Amino acid sequence: MAGSPTLLPESRLGSTLRRDPWWIEILPVIIVMGGFSIYATLRAFEGAYYSWGPYLSPFYSPLIDPQHHWWPLSPALLILAGPLGFRATCYYYRKALYRAFLLDPPACAVGEPSRRKYSGETKFPLILQNVHRYFFYLAVLFICFLWYDAIRAFFFDGHFGIGVGTLVLTLNVCLLSLYTFSCHSLRHLAGGKLDCFSCATFGRSRFAAWRLSTFLNERHMLFAWCSLFSVGFADFYVRLVASGAIRDLRLL
Amino acid sequence: MAEATLRVFRGDSNGGQTVDYRVPIAPGMVVLDALHHIQGHLAPDLAVRWNCKAGKCGSCSAEVNGRPRLTCKTRMDDLPQDQPITVLPMKSFPRIKDLVTDVSWNYRVNRKIPAFEPRPGTDWKISQLDVDRVQEFRKCIECFLCQDVCHVLREHDQKEKFGGPRFFVRIAGLEMHPLDGRNRNALLKDELGLGLCNITKCCTEVCPEEIRITDNAIIPLKERVVDEFYDPLTRMFRRIRGK
Numbered sequence: 001m002a003g004s005p006t007l008l009p010e011s012r013l014g015s016t017l018r019r020d021p022w023w024i025e026i027l028p029v030i031i032v033m034g035g036f037s038i039y040a041t042l043r044a045f046e047g048a049y050y051s052w053g054p055y056l057s058p059f060y061s062p063l064i065d066p067q068h069h070w071w072p073l074s075p076a077l078l079i080l081a082g083p084l085g086f087r088a089t090c091y092y093y094r095k096a097l098y099r100a101f102l103l104d105p106p107a108c109a110v111g112e113p114s115r116r117k118y119s120g121e122t123k124f125p126l127i128l129q130n131v132h133r134y135f136f137y138l139a140v141l142f143i144c145f146l147w148y149d150a151i152r153a154f155f156f157d158g159h160f161g162i163g164v165g166t167l168v169l170t171l172n173v174c175l176l177s178l179y180t181f182s183c184h185s186l187r188h189l190a191g192g193k194l195d196c197f198s199c200a201t202f203g204r205s206r207f208a209a210w211r212l213s214t215f216l217n218e219r220h221m222l223f224a225w226c227s228l229f230s231v232g233f234a235d236f237y238v239r240l241v242a243s244g245a246i247r248d249l250r251l252l
Numbered sequence: 253m254a255e256a257t258l259r260v261f262r263g264d265s266n267g268g269q270t271v272d273y274r275v276p277i278a279p280g281m282v283v284l285d286a287l288h289h290i291q292g293h294l295a296p297d298l299a300v301r302w303n304c305k306a307g308k309c310g311s312c313s314a315e316v317n318g319r320p321r322l323t324c325k326t327r328m329d330d331l332p333q334d335q336p337i338t339v340l341p342m343k344s345f346p347r348i349k350d351l352v353t354d355v356s357w358n359y360r361v362n363r364k365i366p367a368f369e370p371r372p373g374t375d376w377k378i379s380q381l382d383v384d385r386v387q388e389f390r391k392c393i394e395c396f397l398c399q400d401v402c403h404v405l406r407e408h409d410q411k412e413k414f415g416g417p418r419f420f421v422r423i424a425g426l427e428m429h430p431l432d433g434r435n436r437n438a439l440l441k442d443e444l445g446l447g448l449c450n451i452t453k454c455c456t457e458v459c460p461e462e463i464r465i466t467d468n469a470i471i472p473l474k475e476r477v478v479d480e481f482y483d484p485l486t487r488m489f490r491r492i493r494g495k
Contacts (some may be wrong), residue, residue: 011407015318016318017315017318017338017340018317018318018319019317019318019332049292085437091451091471094450094451095451095452095453095466097451098451098452099452104403104450104452105403105407105452105454108319108320108452108457109315109318109319109320109343109401109406109454110402110453110457111407112403112407117284118404118407118408118410118448119448120404120445120449121446121448121449121450122445122448123445126344126450127447128455130474130477130478130482130483131482131483132478133475133478133483184467184471184472184475185475187470187472188471188475188476192475193475193476193479195382195427195428195429195430195432196382196430196431197381197382197430198378198379198381198430199430200380209383217467217468221282222270
């Protein structure tokens, strides 16, 4: 037995007795979310190279006033608040963003930066996280437009066809649909809000809907990341084709 | 026989320091075994709370190498042996002696929660599909590791305003109970500070019973609070339906 001068660690940013590299959890979030935010902002303001043939970038869908009759700026700026709000208020992203960008906390059992007062999600602006379900309703609307775009991408000059862009846009809308319909708010609305499935009107159907949404919800984080990559890649692909940097390969 | 060094906190509410002990390692040994070895051979006055040594009583919670864990479910051979293994008391609660903390605050929070109250005219039959989800919450062993790791309590010390994940789990079990007739949404919002939780999921990560605390208890409760206090459409429909 030997005495050691080590006392309990004081709370300050990063203080912990954890031995594992806890910062590895937040590093990819900072890099990917930071990179995506910069790319999406640049593309949203670019206002060009967003469509080619039957392809339309998901950042610009639905396309509003492309001829600038009444909106002088990029059409993406009219619509991006919807998908952005859905992701920013998403229960999964909240965890990721609070940890990675607000360091609140940076990781479990790791010290935070000292703050005068903590109010969580009880005060403006974070109390607005409670409107996530309204962004979900908007997201469903966007998914309808994106499915329309994906189906339209199968028709080249009125004839059925498949290009690489068709596959990219279709895969993207599938992943976005999985992300949207695995939402925690939908799980609640589908049946989670009920205390008694067997006593409610359409209780069995709502139980089945709740079970399905629970199955999807358990993979919400996976869908969140996959759809983030796919939507970024879909826009990037359309930009490359529209700007002439590459040619779209026709498969059929 | 192989040995490991355990760096154990010795002290009380007035302070203390860690002390190193060399402990022989046997196959299958857990941290609680090592603490018992220290108690039995090196420091008979070491205070450790434990009971079942089977991961079911929830007594032996501590912080092993900085992570809140049950010492009886933490195997020594899962920990790196090249450095001392630190064993500290739970940070979020006042220390009594050595590894024993005062968790009585949790029982005071528990008393704020209205117990199960059946709906008027309850038919005491429950369908399995109605209880599947609440059975998960009954697995809680009240080890309070979730309370310990929750940064609202650990870093921000909001014990006056916040109930903590353990009690959100308990309320979820009551609120989703098919026969319960009480509404605890106002309690959740105002007295137990559900809004202070920013769903960073540490409670879920440390739960030894693998209860999906955040996804299955806290977020559904947050959605119920939204229904009642933040969603104008739901409030309007409820008013129209006279509920």
